[in-house]
Amino acid sequence: MEVLRREDAQYVLRPVREEDILEVMNINRLTLPENYTYSFFYSIAKSYPESFIVAESASKLVGYIMCRVERGFSKFGGLRFRKLGHVVSIAVMPEHRRKGIGKALMLEAMKAMRNVYHCDEVYLEVRVSNEPAIKMYESLGFAIVDTIKHYYLDGENAHVMACDLLGSLK
Numbered sequence: 001m002e003v004l005r006r007e008d009a010q011y012v013l014r015p016v017r018e019e020d021i022l023e024v025m026n027i028n029r030l031t032l033p034e035n036y037t038y039s040f041f042y043s044i045a046k047s048y049p050e051s052f053i054v055a056e057s058a059s060k061l062v063g064y065i066m067c068r069v070e071r072g073f074s075k076f077g078g079l080r081f082r083k084l085g086h087v088v089s090i091a092v093m094p095e096h097r098r099k100g101i102g103k104a105l106m107l108e109a110m111k112a113m114r115n116v117y118h119c120d121e122v123y124l125e126v127r128v129s130n131e132p133a134i135k136m137y138e139s140l141g142f143a144i145v146d147t148i149k150h151y152y153l154d155g156e157n158a159h160v161m162a163c164d165l166l167g168s169l170k
């Protein structure tokens with residue numbers, strides 16, 4: 001559990017609990033066009049609870065990150081078969097942005113993917129127009145390794161970004 005102290009508020013970062021899922025789904029619907037069913041959130045919470053982290057302030061959830069573990073070829077190319085942490089979804093409520101919550105959620109999840117689930121690298125897809133998110137991932141050591149045409153339902157392309165977890169975490 002991690003505590004972020006800011007001028008006007010305090011944020012606690014902790015692993016998700018079953019009773020958080022509806023609140024997480026609400027944040028997801030308010031902040032992202034990619035939404036998922038209750039059972040999708042539930043199954044990831046059950047399978048990978050340590051890298052499904054919520055940020056809470058004054059007994060309300062203000063952000064979350066949800067990840068799962070996969071096996072596949074390295075996103076950096078070549079034929080290395082690796083354990084990959086996949087950031088499926090991350091969001092912070094608009095009124096709580098630019099306070100370091102997104103970055104802290106990413107860092108906590110990356111540590112769990114490396115130390116608990118023994119992932120070699122972590123990757124994610126991001127809309128090519130999503131500058132805030134791309135900047136945040138770059139500040140954490142992620143690089144763009146691929147671009148997938150028409151990845152999103154509305155036709156927008158996605159960058160695939162990846163970060164090696166075997167080096168030190170920034």
Ligand SMILES: CC(C)(COP(=O)(O)OP(=O)(O)OC[C@H]1O[C@@H](n2cnc3c(N)ncnc32)[C@H](O)[C@@H]1OP(=O)(O)O)[C@@H](O)C(=O)NCCC(=O)NCCS
Pocket residue numbers: 031032090091092093096097098099100101102103104124125126127130131132133135136137139
């Ligand atoms: C992306 C998102 C999670 C970032 O959350 P956040 O809590 O505001 O991020 P942080 O405060 O930790 O920002 C970390 C760094 O990211 C970069 N960054 C974040 N928002 C930015 C913005 N609007 N413009 C430029 N850079 C930005 C900055 O480098 C920032 O560091 P700084 O504040 O010291 O300059 C948030 O904007 C969000 O929820 N967006 C909607 C959902 C979304 O797009 N999710 C990602 C899908 S792939």
